[in-house]
Amino acid sequence: MAFYIFPASIALAASLVLYVVLFVGRRGRNLPHGPPTLPVIGNLHQLPTQKAYLKFTEWAKQYGGMYTLKLGPGTVIVLSDRRIIKQVLDKRSAISSERPTSLVAQQIITEGDHLLWMNNTPAWRLMRKQIHQDLTETLCNKEHAKIQQAETVQMLHDMLQAPDVWTNHLKRFSNSVILSIVYGIRSPTFDAPYLKRLNDLVEIWARINEFGATPPVDIFPFLKYVPQQFLGNWVTRATKVHDELHALYNGLLSSVMKRREATGSMPSIVDRLLDQQEKTGLTTHQITLLAGVTIKGGSDTSASVLASFVQAMVTYQDVQKKAQAEIDSVVPEDRVPNFDDYEKLPYVAQIVKESHRWRPVAPLSVPHRLAEDEWVDGKLLPKGAVIFLNVWGLHHDESKFANHENFDPDHYKGRTLLAAEYANSADYENRDHYDYGNGRRLCPGIHLADRNLFHCISKMLWAFHIEMATDPKTGKPIVPDTDIVTGYREGLTACAYDFPIKLTIRSEARRAAIMKEYAEARENVFPKFENTDFPS
Template structure:
């Protein structure tokens, strides 16, 4: 009788031991991947810096779809165009969730970060509210005026302080999206919201790096461990929370004050406030929705343009070829405008190459499965985290010979805009993966393409970009374009600072820049400079 009574206990203990021993091991029919260890799986192999490099090496060994065991969780890394199209686009209803993130979605943004939300009716409503202001037709009809004016100021700023070109690129990108979201431009890099956003970008990058916080989403019991033993991760998250809420909250209060004193203006934040009641939005929802749009539209374009500048210093023959095309179309009597796009095919391919060569988000933003899926005979359970290996796809030598060389001819004959390729059924002809996939395709894709084109076309029309000379040796200072040594650590890709010699190409171009800037300053900028209320 005693043994019979102990049998359930023995079976229960045995099952628990077996279950614990299974943690970290691949399930049956999972995609292959690196060997695992009990409990931790592949966690011990996860690189803390530049994980996209290791992910790409594993893709060479295990193929275009392989799995990683992250403790009890599963991640799948995709570097195969066909599988990405099948899983991320055709099966988007099952692959559009986000991985659970206590830090970013709850501690920092209190559940209201649109980028981190699951695929739900509420998320789709919020995305629709942003997308309706960033459509292709609106970009061409309305936002093109902002592009033209802000890119003219970019030329003016570089003309008078060329050594500060990195900051000028940041101001340019920031001012465009600030004008669209809040109806407030950034006339200089000293604007408090510009400085505040730069701080948030840096803090966000640090807190979201692999290993920056304990894996509480995988092992919830770690939340019970005093944070002082785990790098004070809660306090660091609260610091980011406070910065985010101070900046985005201050900007929204500025918009509200403007509405009270002078009335609404044509911008996203005003429209969101007007639709709060209709869509059941709180001020916190609106604050984060507008703020996330600001961040997404600001730092990514600036990072891509900084990498492009590096390429111009290193590949003078590419620069000269683009300048020859621009000169043939517009000469030196006018500055290029968006209407010139179709007549400058080499420039169009240069923009694509800038997105491919050093992608700002080399692993994109991870998705998560909301349902079990089978693909190519492999089983992917519900909850699997999906990484699209953007860097690995962009380094594919079968698509891009000599992929580390900046060469717009990688895209020769492919001059459609990124949205057309992303939405095409022809996955083999997709230009790049910098704007995401499926239902998570970046809603700012049309705006970002135009940001890059305006900046690149005008900078090449106006200036020669060369290596700066060392004052002691008189030899050119060439930037390090190696991803391993020339780019910052972390999940995002941005080069270390480097100098460049930037000189205006002719006096006639100088005079035209001055005239166009004076016109923009008198006729256009005042519309976006009526508010200076941000003080938080």
């Protein structure tokens, strides 16, 4: 019997090898076209390990707004076409809201409870609903606006006191707003130990989750059994992110629990989740990560967009002067701008949108996965296919944005509604930008984030002249590097490297207004959020 089994086994193995060589890595007949593939690996050899969105945009110019990549046996669909994006990610969001399998993000780092990486499950829908109900447009206007106004006034005050570390003030502001809402704790200074840990976490999280940053263990599972030292110590790096993430988020939750024991509950997202835990059924780990992902997302994305705004103001002085002229016609010197000024400052609103477009904070977005087959324009998008939204390509579409490399707020002339209005509109051609995602994965903090940016940008332009710093050795201006390749860090999110600037208060009357409103914020707003000890 063994004599007959042996050649049969050889034939079976040979057939399997032949099948792999002939079909794995090949593009199926009905799939959208794309770059040529190699047997077994498909297009893996062509993918850069950093800033893949630049290569994706290059391919989009050659293969169109919907094309296919083969990564081993897996299929990737890259979308840069507004119409198709609306059809697949918005209208068909019921089947396009899954996430691709990620051993690193879903299992090693977050243990399956991270809102960004969870699949479209009942638990994910429940967690998203819990966050969304505290970040509605109504609550942003009625409740959160007071926090945003106070924190941006402190930002101006801090920039007056220490202009050289302006990036720290942006990070503190954006973190303190979301931290106050989520935990009922504010960040009074940038020196808080937990804030440094959060910024470090943002950095290592972005790096390890960038497309191509770890070996393709989800495509070729056998790589899990290769000693990790031959593959960049990917397990060790992922485990470090896991440990840092859980230590930080557990510490924040512990601080809230200690405060609750001492003084009781207060109006914050975490307090409400803990009060209603028995009703919702959320585990403590789910609450911990839900709160953590909200503060991380609300902190680094706003600060990154604002850093790009500052780069643009330093580089495009004509834009800055035009915006300041508009502000001066609406806001007097004796008061700081607030969100009530939004509709009267359309050019400032255009600057907010152009800051997103020019240097998107998420150039490739987090990928989606199809739960069912979908046909688009006679082409098959198969079940299980991973979908990348090529935000960079959309924002730098030459047919949509003339002089797309330049920072030009007139790209949005006549389109100054808040981002949520365009994201939820059926008019896909009029969508302003894609930094907040699509469909059921649309950022639940979109209302808060848009207002954050307007608060900060309008106030900085009202208060300061923003100019290039001068090199003390040469006496020449220090020109910031605005190139996305050399001037921005690697990672899932794009943020400019630190650069020096010169901030000059525009008048003593404005300085006095800042000091007056800062004193009022210290008396009337901040104390409510300063009764909790920080985690170390």
